[in-house]
Amino acid sequence: MITIAVDAMGGDYGPQITISGALKCLEMVPDLRLILVGDQEQILPLIPHNLSSFVEVVHTDQWVAMDDKPSKALRGLPNSSMKLAAQCVAEGKADALVSAGNTGALMAISRHVLQTLPGIDRPAIMARLPVREGATYMLDLGANVDCQAEHLYQFAVMGTAFAAANGHVVQPKVALLNVGVESIKGNQQVRLASHQIAQCDALNFIGFVEGNELFSGKADVIVCDGFVGNVALKASESVMRLAVDKIQKRLSVWWLKWLGLFLKPILKGLARELDPTYLNGALLVGLNGIVVKSHGASDEQGFSNAIMQAYREVSNKSNDHFEAIMDQIEF
Amino acid sequence: MITIAVDAMGGDYGPQITISGALKCLEMVPDLRLILVGDQEQILPLIPHNLSSFVEVVHTDQWVAMDDKPSKALRGLPNSSMKLAAQCVAEGKADALVSAGNTGALMAISRHVLQTLPGIDRPAIMARLPVREGATYMLDLGANVDCQAEHLYQFAVMGTAFAAANGHVVQPKVALLNVGVESIKGNQQVRLASHQIAQCDALNFIGFVEGNELFSGKADVIVCDGFVGNVALKASESVMRLAVDKIQKRLSVWWLKWLGLFLKPILKGLARELDPTYLNGALLVGLNGIVVKSHGASDEQGFSNAIMQAYREVSNKSNDHFEAIMDQIEF
Secondary structure, three states, X not given: OEEEEEEOOOXXXXXXXXXXXXXXXXXXXXXXXXXXXXXXXXXXXHOOHHHHHXXXXXXXXXXXXXXXOHHHHHHHOOOEHHHHHHHHHHOOOOOEEEEOOOHHHHHHHHHHHHOEOXXXXXXXXXXXXXXXXXXXXXXXOOOOOOOOHHHHHHHHHHHHHHHXXXXXXXXXXXXXXXXXXXXXXXXXXXXXXXXXXXXXXXXXXXXXXXXXHOOOOOOOEEEOOHHHHHHHHHHHHHHHHHHHHHHXXXXXXXXXXXXXXXXXXXXXXXXXXXXXXXXXXXXXXXXXXXXXXXOOOOOHHHHHHHHHHHHHHHHOOHHHHHHHHHHHOOO | OEEEEEEOOOOOOOHHHHHHXXXXXXXXXXXXXXXXXXXXXXXXHHOOHHHHHHEEEEEOOEOOOOOOOHHHHHHHOOOEHHHHHHHHXXXXXXXXXXXXXXXXXHHHHHHHHHOEOOOOOOOEEEEEEEOOOOEEXXXXXXXXXXXXXXXXXXXXXXXXXXXXXXXXXXXXXXXXXXXXXXXXXXXXXXXXXXHHHHHOOOOEEEEEXXXXXXXXXXXXXXXXXXXXXXXXXXXXXXXXXXXXXXXXXXXXXXXXXXXXXXXHHHHHHHHHHOOHHHHHOEEEEOEXXXXXXXXXXXXXXHHHHHHHHHHHHHHOOHHHHHHHHHHHOOO
């Protein structure tokens, strides 16, 4: 049996989306149980009778707003739905936490409640990018907007451990995202981190990659600070939306309209596939526990994908593998 | 008559590409003259007799390699093709400089030879992004990997002056690229810069935008540091290449193959349109003179586009307008 704690109040739309997204998962996997944390007056009416034995509702009248400061979320809201859901994981009542809430607050609360793994200063947001073949894990995607070389090094370790734990590759190729591939390129943090990563025998460092290798599959793990990673991934979303628009516009003359109708679902599917945060939720790595961050603007499908990702992480025991590999790496 | 100085030795392919790209422009516009700077033994055989009266070849046996440090390019190569071409602009012999060479070296040499405009500490690389409607000017795209708030402010001023000088908009909307739109988001530089930009009456500041607004047309000018800008733009290229691949793959079953044949040119054209550096060359702004940086890997068409962009900048007198507007803005 796998139990997932859901911050029912998080995200732009709250329970309306999170509950229906969560309930959808119950239909997909029989061994899933849910702890739904939030305002029971909003949650209970959304749960059909036949599913009530698979869910537990934990009531609270506090929740983190999308624009709350992390410090307020952490100290000013001792019983927020996000925090109570994290506590379920810390106390072993749940195997994972899923939230579509405020990223900064989720970071701060997870770090406070679950603690980071030994040797890790800060958790990072990681996603699996779609690439030509296989997968590329990219981190950080926005949890840490100011990173020192040491943090980038820790991200490389976490990315490697995760990629290896997921069994895709024995010696994951790690690259640092930079503005050029030559050793003189980049800022000081990136250059320092490259020396540090290169010196670690447990890491298979392939050097710098530029933004144009992000989706090429050249590296199994791509490391960058959270500012760069966040902007790069969202820029990719943005350009795909523009591409879909432009293709539709070019096909809008009457003798090509039928082609547009035909292509639209292909293109929309593709745009979603290329938006990892939307697609699956992003993993917060480096914590004693599995935490999945769903996109704040997720619809029902997006939120249910995030829960399914958490479910897979739990059933694959990826955090155990991850911690075992982390233990072997010297810091 | 418009004269453009061409660093014939720059770029991954040197004269083979730069000369043929440059000569192509002579056929397009009758009032163009070229100063081709580089190794005359490589250049002269590439110039057909009928075009020889439109070109002047300035010989040198020094040029900047793609991996030379800026400091070496500046001080160790006093007669590099890049530097001599910049001197043509400084001395008034040419109206603009175009190079596909090493970005760092082009920055350092342009700054040294042409000097920055009053109030501007560092030139920035700017490109016009394709957006839904109109255009968005984005800077910096890789010239400055470490920026203080003051530099971001100067980029906002330059972007505004350029967008206004190009006549597209009266009060260009300026936005700062960030990881969120709330005022608490981002790193210190970005938050400080937002206060500074907001306080300047001459700037129409609309606040933060995230990466997913890059190609939406929400802002006329998007400001970021060169690391973030470079990675974001190249990531967009990368995802478009993946999209083209994926669409082709989905259409590779026999009963859809004809659709693939039909779509391929549309998609390829789109990928190029979404790669501004490739498309037109990027402008180095903030200098006493027009400098266009073409993509290092440009083919003949790409390099000729960069020269045509320089030609348009000269004929539109955009640098004069730009400097006039810059003069009105208090620093």
